[in-house]
Amino acid sequence: xxxxxxxxxxxxxxxxxxxxxxxxxxxxxxxxxxxxxxxxxxxxxxxxxxxxxxxxxxxxxxxxxxxxxxxxxxxxxxxxxxxxxxxxxxxxxxxxxxxxxxxxxxxxxxx
Amino acid sequence: xxxxxxxxxxxxxxxxxxxxxxxxxxxxxxxxxxxxxxxxxxxxxxxxxxxxxxxxxxxxxxxxxxxxxxxxxxxxxxxxxxxxxxxxxxxxxxxxxxxxxxxxxxxxxxxxxxxxxxxx
Numbered sequence: 001x002x003x004x005x006x007x008x009x010x011x012x013x014x015x016x017x018x019x020x021x022x023x024x025x026x027x028x029x030x031x032x033x034x035x036x037x038x039x040x041x042x043x044x045x046x047x048x049x050x051x052x053x054x055x056x057x058x059x060x061x062x063x064x065x066x067x068x069x070x071x072x073x074x075x076x077x078x079x080x081x082x083x084x085x086x087x088x089x090x091x092x093x094x095x096x097x098x099x100x101x102x103x104x105x106x107x108x109x110x111x
Numbered sequence: 112x113x114x115x116x117x118x119x120x121x122x123x124x125x126x127x128x129x130x131x132x133x134x135x136x137x138x139x140x141x142x143x144x145x146x147x148x149x150x151x152x153x154x155x156x157x158x159x160x161x162x163x164x165x166x167x168x169x170x171x172x173x174x175x176x177x178x179x180x181x182x183x184x185x186x187x188x189x190x191x192x193x194x195x196x197x198x199x200x201x202x203x204x205x206x207x208x209x210x211x212x213x214x215x216x217x218x219x220x221x222x223x224x225x226x227x228x229x230x231x
Contacts, residue, residue: 032218043115043202043222044154089154091220098144098167099220101154 002027004102006090012108013080021075021105023090030092033066033073034099038087044101047088048075080109117203117223125231129191132226134203135184142206144220145178145188149199160186193230200225 007022023033031052036044050057050066050073057064063076077084087106091099116135124130136143144159158168163180171178175194180186190197204220 034218034220036220041224043204043224044220045222046219049218093218098156098159099218100156101146103153 002100004028004090004092004100006088006102006105008105009103010106010108012110015080015082015109015111017080019077019080019084019107019109021088021090021107023073023075023102025071025092025102028071028092028094028100030068030094032093032099033064034091034093035062035064035073035075036089036091036101038089038104044089077107080107082109082111085109115203115205115221115223117201117226119226120224121227121229123229123231124193126194127192128230129189130193130197130228130230132188132201132203132228134186134188134223136186136203136205137221138184140205140207140221141183143180143186144204144206145186146202146204146222147199148202148225154202157188190228193228195230198228198230200227202226 003026005024013019034049035047037047038044048057048059048064050064052068061078065074085108087104089104090102093099118133141162145157146154148154157170158178159166160180178188202222202225204222206220
């Protein structure tokens with residue numbers, strides 16, 4: 001059956017370090033992969049999209065990689081700050097418009 | 112634009128009662144999605160519409176759930192009768208179509224703030 005996993009429920013990291021979050025999937029052939037940020041009590045907010053034919057995408061301190069052979073995406077936040085503390089969700093879609101979400105990783109950046 | 116607007120933000124009801132959740136998508140967005148989020152199951156797609164027409168309702172858990180989109184600016188998700196296991200946060204999201212975005216399409220989903228439902 002189709003499955004999306006994110007490396008861990010929670011990740012603690014020291015301020016200034018690079019946070020790396022993992023999204024693994026099985027039995028999918030996604031054309032697009034997105035990353036969202038969700039703060040407590042709020043709806044998810046879109047961060048980045050990467051296409052199946054793209055290896056890497058960057059936006060300010062964020063970097064996403066997509067390896068369709070390993071069926072994995074890595075999400076990096078460089079020079080992390082306490083304000084980056086949130087839950088991060090990956091989402092996949094094939095040719096359709098609907099995205100399926102992973103369970104999320106709760107990131108805590110400690111000062 | 113004010114973004115996706117959902118109401119109510121919080122709803123507490125008793126088992127067996129009817130619950131109606133409402134959503135106003137962003138003007139000009141042709142796609143509307145209803146998601147449910149729980150600690151156990153994460154964010155699950157219930158149903159989505161394109162141009163007010165339901166496209167995929169395979170995520171609707173059972174016949175107690177129904178969703179409508181009578182026009183481009185309004186959608187409802189109804190649960191009748193409600194049960195304690197329906198307790199969750201229900202999100203509405205809207206998006207614009209891939210063709211409209213062209214090569215820069217990001218498929219970005221714009222989420223509302225959610226409706227937290229508690230069924231006692």
